[in-house]
């Protein structure tokens with residue numbers, strides 16, 4: 101080989117070494133897992149050994165948040181680094197919604213692409229597909245995850261309780277049958293299949309009264325929305341964990357020699373909870389508890405796979421949940437009657453949908469054996485911060501004006517500092533709050549104080565609320581009258597951020 105050949109070989113191997121040193125990154129996102137749902141976060145009625153293992157080899161955060169108390173806005177923020185309430189149409193999406201993530205801006209996965217990573221999403225999407233509501237599920241379904249930075253996608257479109265109950269792999273519904281075309285409608289019935297409301301005798305799990313999970317029945321479960329056709333394409337809920345795990349492992353195995361980014365977005369313990377046979381009845385807490393065990397198992401399987409491939413040390417894993425917990429979210433699955441003393445929100449008030457802490461304060465673990473010394477951190481961080489933090493890790497500058505609300509909290513994520521966010525805006529279903537120095541102001545509104553369907557304290561009130569989270573994590577004592585100055589300080593700060601000013 102001549103000199104130039106040797107030189108370029110050396111250069112190439114340098115590049116390879118460089119690429120190898122970048123950690124693989126996996127985000128494992130649970131769906132509706134509460135702050136108190138894992139044993140490493142204090143649960144005593146359920147044991148989650150694999151999530152605990154992750155915590156024991158990484159950093160367990162006690163003040164980490166999703167941006168919002170529901171799924172779509174939280175995931176929007178995770179992808180874009182922007183508070184979802186800045187953009188209309190980022191609330192809980194129906195299953196036929198159009199894509200809400202811009203295709204021309206930096207997103208979390210496109211950042212990793214820029215950094216030379218192979219990227220994939222496996223699991224729940226819930227950020228819309230296509231350019232409009234009307235779309236042909238039998239053709240190419242796009243734009244979607246592949247257009248916003250994922251090289252590979254294997255998803256279900258919205259939630260497990262919404263039609264279409266099918267998997268989409270890189271633009272195509274899996275298992276399509278040209279003789280049995282899929283139709284989806286959220287307004288009116290399509291086809292003539294039984295619905296939960298007309299044929300409750302066909303249900304293997306009853307819908308809760310008034311929740312409305314009683315449209316098309318798929319796999320014995322009433323769903324939100326109407327669907328016809330695609331019989332062979334429909335998923336079996338009990339198989340979902342295995343399906344997602346197999347796809348995730350396949351991707352990891354294929355890309356093990358390159359740095360990869362995997363967003364593994366699991367459905368547990370979101371409704372409908374229909375765990376696979378090996379977990380049914382295992383937790384003594386009903387299917388919700390069984391679904392948590394199933395989630396924990398999936399985490400363990402990923403850890404095993406990384407160890408088997410010899411890449412566990414240099415793989416950074418973020419484990420979290422998109423919003424807080426709920427027991428009855430649409431199905432009579434015994435989550436309420438078999439609660440057996442389990443407290444999904446731990447000591448926090450509220451739950452999913454709520455502006456109280458249980459809405460957005462979620463389990464959050466970061467592990468990277470090669471770099472992170474295990475510990476516990478009370479740094480205030482948000483999932484939305486991953487975009488800026490990883491851009492700092494990869495030394496890629498974000499274009500001006502993009503990911504405007506995402507803060508670089510890398511040193512907190514790596515356990516090097518407890519300083520992270522000074523200020524965080526939280527979002528409930530209808531409400532907004534701001535936290536600074538453990539003082540939390542909840543903006544007044546005219547909405548109902550309770551979600552009567554789910555029996556959740558939403559935190560809505562016509563009175564301004566001010567809580568001292570340091571001494572009152574359960575948000576029991578409203579101090580708004582006692583500390584008017586603190587209150588007005590936070591009111592102003594919130595106004596300022598709403599007007600587009602960021603704290604960066």
Ligand code: NG6
Pocket residue numbers: 131132170171172192226259261310311312324370371423429430553
């Ligand atoms: C709600 C559904 C709930 C769940 C939620 C989305 C009703 C009454 N309730 O509107 O069952 O699907 O949307 O959950 O329809 S999330 O975690 O994806 O935000």
Ligand code: CA
Pocket residue numbers: 131132170171370422423
């Ligand atoms: Ca959720």
